[in-house]
Amino acid sequence: MDCALGGAGLIVVSPPFIALADVEKRFDDRRTGRTTQALAGLSLTVDEGEFVCLLGPSGCGKSTVLDLLAGFERPTQGRVTIGGQPVGRPDPDRGMVFQDATLFPWLSVLDNITFAPRLAGRPAADYRARAQELIDVMGLRGFERHAVYELSGGMRQRVAIARAWISQPLLLLMDEPFGALDAQTRLDMQELLLAARDRNRATVLFVTHDVEEALLLADRIAIMSHRPGRIVSELVVPYPRPRTYEEIIGTQQFGELKRSIVAMLRREAPTAAALPPADHGRV
Ligand SMILES: Nc1ncnc2c1ncn2[C@@H]1O[C@H](COP(=O)(O)OP(=O)(O)O)[C@@H](O)[C@H]1O
């Protein structure tokens, strides 16, 4: 939250960029009559330009939080605001990247990346240079005209990020975007994301189940309870930027942070059977 000294000597506190206040989300299945309480009493704020990672056990409502911010869902109770305004319909100002690159398989790389501005009827001159820059940054040069079904998983994910990024979103919502990638590609993608984001200063809310990924990427990590999800713990990541995996991975502090986060997540995991091996950073 930003504070500044106002004209009359008053401390002016501007509201956080993103605020979820005491949010409840219930899904009512009319067909079966079943109700799922996904979120209850969830409060979280994110400042402009901040990179926050959301960690929590499977099914605790992480994707639901992103859906509320994207405008795909509405809270049953509580308030979800961006820039002080209740979230309305989905908007390219809020870019969403999912775990499986949800691209249009029959369209080319370039047509996927430029989908939003073309849909909005913007002239090509507005976005062509930016599209080319993104293609270069994402290592997709030479593949502009390829259909996306011809690409590897890592390349498809890069197209998905470029597609979200072309609208220069104020907020990027990322739902386990690198979860399906092999370790090397994931590391490349994490570094690309950090580099691109350092230039744009977008606000990022990033869901992951990988503790190391959260420590590499985030300014702050928010940990959710089991369902119905709420935030049970938040911690500030102490590493300065720019940071690389190699710089932080070997330090004693990294090991300690990782261990305490894994312990918190284990406490939230609903059953022991769902737990990973003890020394593993992914939960
Ligand atoms: N559209 C929906 N209709 C009914 N139940 C849903 C819907 N979306 C999510 N849920 C339920 O809400 C809970 C939280 O889901 P989700 O946000 O996807 O969790 P996470 O991303 O943490 O794994 C789950 O029990 C899920 O089945």
Ligand SMILES: [Mg+2]
């Ligand atoms: Mg999810």
